[in-house]
Amino acid sequence: MAQETPAGDLRLANLTKTFGAFTAVDDLSLTIGQGTFFALLGASGCGKTTTLRMIAGLEEPTSGQVLLGDRDIARLRPYKRPVNTVFQSYALFPHLDIFENVAFGLRRRGIRSVDQQVRQMLSLVQLDGYERRRPTQLSGGQQQRVALARALINHPQVLLLDEPLGALDLKLRRQMQIELKRIQTEVGITFVHVTHDQEEAMTMADTVAVMNAGRIEQLGAPADIYEFPATAFVANFLGQSNLIAGDVFGSNGSDTMVTAHGARFSVPSARARTDRGPVYLGIRPEKLQLAGAAVQVPAGSQHLDGTITDASYVGVSTQYLLRTGWGTELSIFVANSGAQQRFAVGERAVAYWDPRHAFLLSRRADENDRTTPVLDEPVGASS
Amino acid sequence: MSAFAHVPTGSGQSASPPPAARPGRYRFLPYLLLLPGAAWLFLFFAVPLLQLAAASLYDPEGSLSTGYTLTWAFGNYPAALQQYWPQFSRSFLYAGIALVLALLMGYPLAYAIAQKAGRWKNLLLVCVVAPMFTSFLVRTLAWKTILSDNGWLVGLLRDVHLLGPDGRLLATPVAVVLGLTYNFLPFLVLPLYASLERLDYRLLEASSDLYASPLKTFRRVTLPLSMPGLIAGTLLFFIPATGDYINAELLGTPNQYMIGNVIDSAFLVRLDYPQGAALSFLLMSAILAVVFVYLRRAGTEEVL
Ligand SMILES: Nc1ncnc2c1ncn2[C@@H]1O[C@H](COP(=O)(O)OP(=O)(O)O)[C@@H](O)[C@H]1O
Numbered sequence: 001m002a003q004e005t006p007a008g009d010l011r012l013a014n015l016t017k018t019f020g021a022f023t024a025v026d027d028l029s030l031t032i033g034q035g036t037f038f039a040l041l042g043a044s045g046c047g048k049t050t051t052l053r054m055i056a057g058l059e060e061p062t063s064g065q066v067l068l069g070d071r072d073i074a075r076l077r078p079y080k081r082p083v084n085t086v087f088q089s090y091a092l093f094p095h096l097d098i099f100e101n102v103a104f105g106l107r108r109r110g111i112r113s114v115d116q117q118v119r120q121m122l123s124l125v126q127l128d129g130y131e132r133r134r135p136t137q138l139s140g141g142q143q144q145r146v147a148l149a150r151a152l153i154n155h156p157q158v159l160l161l162d163e164p165l166g167a168l169d170l171k172l173r174r175q176m177q178i179e180l181k182r183i184q185t186e187v188g189i190t191f192v193h194v195t196h197d198q199e200e201a202m203t204m205a206d207t208v209a210v211m212n213a214g215r216i217e218q219l220g221a222p223a224d225i226y227e228f229p230a231t232a233f234v235a236n237f238l239g240q241s242n243l244i245a246g247d248v249f250g251s252n253g254s255d256t257m258v259t260a261h262g263a264r265f266s267v268p269s270a271r272a273r274t275d276r277g278p279v280y281l282g283i284r285p286e287k288l289q290l291a292g293a294a295v296q297v298p299a300g301s302q303h304l305d306g307t308i309t310d311a312s313y314v315g316v317s318t319q320y321l322l323r324t325g326w327g328t329e330l331s332i333f334v335a336n337s338g339a340q341q342r343f344a345v346g347e348r349a350v351a352y353w354d355p356r357h358a359f360l361l362s363r364r365a366d367e368n369d370r371t372t373p374v375l376d377e378p379v380g381a382s383s
Numbered sequence: 384m385s386a387f388a389h390v391p392t393g394s395g396q397s398a399s400p401p402p403a404a405r406p407g408r409y410r411f412l413p414y415l416l417l418l419p420g421a422a423w424l425f426l427f428f429a430v431p432l433l434q435l436a437a438a439s440l441y442d443p444e445g446s447l448s449t450g451y452t453l454t455w456a457f458g459n460y461p462a463a464l465q466q467y468w469p470q471f472s473r474s475f476l477y478a479g480i481a482l483v484l485a486l487l488m489g490y491p492l493a494y495a496i497a498q499k500a501g502r503w504k505n506l507l508l509v510c511v512v513a514p515m516f517t518s519f520l521v522r523t524l525a526w527k528t529i530l531s532d533n534g535w536l537v538g539l540l541r542d543v544h545l546l547g548p549d550g551r552l553l554a555t556p557v558a559v560v561l562g563l564t565y566n567f568l569p570f571l572v573l574p575l576y577a578s579l580e581r582l583d584y585r586l587l588e589a590s591s592d593l594y595a596s597p598l599k600t601f602r603r604v605t606l607p608l609s610m611p612g613l614i615a616g617t618l619l620f621f622i623p624a625t626g627d628y629i630n631a632e633l634l635g636t637p638n639q640y641m642i643g644n645v646i647d648s649a650f651l652v653r654l655d656y657p658q659g660a661a662l663s664f665l666l667m668s669a670i671l672a673v674v675f676v677y678l679r680r681a682g683t684e685e686v687l
């Protein structure tokens with residue numbers, strides 16, 4: 001039986017994996033606290049699965065360590081690690097029924113009386129009564145839950161989930177997200193959940209790591225990352241941002257001053273990732289407000305004029321596009337609370353924001369405004 | 384029948400016929416397609432089989448020159464069995480040993496080709512099948528050369544003292560079993576390959592993730608999932624190997640003769656048709672019995 005050593009944090013130290021000349025995971029270092037729900041978020045091909053496989057032992061790291069507590073498990077065979085995986089494809093054994101699938105890990109460790117544990121586990125994932133079915137006789141969502149039960153029953157120190165909800169339809173996915181979170185809280189095992197769905201990562205995880213091209217771009221609580229992204233990639237991968245190209249031209253102590261397209265703006269220095277050179281001035285679409293004229297803008301706000309080029313009514317909000325004087329279109333989400341003025345396409349309008357909601361990111365000198373969402377586009381490996 | 388469908392009528396009840404006409408028109412199509420095959424099977428399998436059954440019950444006193452009469456001589460069976468049970472049991476023994484040897488070689492081979500060969504896969508498959516391009520007879524004759532007393536193999540075995548100074552391979556049971564193993568190996572390997580090729584390596588990873596060592600993974604995942612190919616391959620190997628007579632004829636002596644040799648000589652040398660037919664039926668039923676028991680066990684058991 002895998003040793004029940006006092007569990008500990010899972011630490012990846014300078015973990016690297018190369019396939020030939022291609023670096024899939026690049027010098028990755030991070031610590032995942034014991035009992036936390038950790039999400040690894042990134043576009044497809046950025047190295048998430050490879051990272052998980054190295055933790056599980058299915059892939060040998062080119063270099064670096066995988067530490068569980070104080071123990072380096074990076075070179076242990078997979079069947080010797082107190083780690084279990086819920087595979088992307090579920091990988092249920094087609095020749096065994098549900099009961100035997102779930103009991104597999106216990107039996108291989110020589111545990112004789114598995115009956116009660118298997119039944120408990122099946123009822124945890126709400127599959128009582130399915131013991132004698134075959135995997136092919138279950139729906140995708142049910143198979144997913146069998147895969148979860150089959151891994152959880154072993155009480156691993158770390159449970160790895162590789163896009164476990166990827167194959168499910170949207171409604172079932174939301175339901176399973178809540179379910180997974182409930183189960184994690186109940187069993188208290190460290191969950192490392194890989195996903196390319198930013199909403200999934202944010203709703204479930206205590207800590208989110210945004211991955212890009214084999215590296216961690218940013219790591220933190222979902223709200224912290226969302227409110228103050230560290231890079232342009234994160235700003236647009238996690239939600240959507242209006243990034244306006246500008247340059248820092250000074251600081252007055254508490255604020256950093258920026259010029260962009262001939263206009264001057266300021267951002268609190270605490271919300272600036274850099275204090276010199278080319279920058280992006282970032283504002284989330286929902287942090288922007290619309291007014292008919294500059295005189296209506298409240299004091300302390302900063303603003304931009306433009307023409308409304310699109311207004312999409314999506315129920316909870318209306319999403320506007322505002323073309324600025326230099327031709328960039330800003331996204332603006334206005335909540336349909338009933339209190340807001342409506343704007344029509346072609347109307348002049350002023351977008352304004354509280355500078356405390358803006359943020360500054362460093363920018364390569366040759367990069368221009370980035371306001372169109374890059375959501376769900378495969379970034380990473382290929383670039 | 385379909386003609387009715389096209390008759391325009393004013394009454395409401397005939398509104399549905401057109402679609403219903405199709406099954407009528409095509410109902411016999413599947414049977415029609417079966418016809419050539421069925422006719423073939425009837426003419427060249429069922430009829431000769433019946434003829435053989437009749438021959439096995441001919442009066443044993445008859446001969447080709449005096450003619451045979453059907454006297455329902457069921458005594459032919461026990462008589463044949465009594466006379467040739469050594470050859471009979473030898474057939475099953477040799478085929479059984481050859482099967483075990485072939486499994487020991489064939490399973491790893493099929494596994495390697497299916498899961499590990501990568502881009503060499505097709506080349507290796509061709510290598511497995513290539514011997515079939517020459518005739519069975521030629522292949523067996525080649526083995527005669529390989530196993531001959533002054534061949535390199537015997538020489539080598541004598542040098543390392545695995546064989547005595549005048550020990551030999553040819554004309555021994557070893558030669559016959561080796562010949563059987565070699566000649567029927569592809570029949571075992573190909574179905575096994577087909578099964579193992581479909582084996583999802585991710586299941587093996589899952590097993591390894593769930594505390595199964597490579598050995599346990601083999602026993603609990605690989606082996607059960609390759610069962611269909613294993614069963615098919617075993618049967619395709621065992622059935623012709625049991626009935627074979629070429630290997631015993633060319634690589635052995637009358638002391639290694641199998642039941643195939645006896646049937647061969649009954650029909651072609653001794654011209655004892657009733658005995659030859661009776662032995663054929665005995666062999667067929669014995670094989671069917673073995674296959675039946677085997678399939679029952681392999682099929683119903685919650686594999687191993
Ligand atoms: N065995 C392998 N051989 C070569 N390249 C691989 C292998 N496994 C993964 N890769 C490459 O590594 C990159 C990361 O893959 P992966 O970790 O599966 O990404 P993700 O799970 O984030 O979609 C991809 O570009 C993929 O093509």
Ligand SMILES: [Mg+2]
Nearest residue numbers: 045048049088
């Ligand atoms: Mg993946």
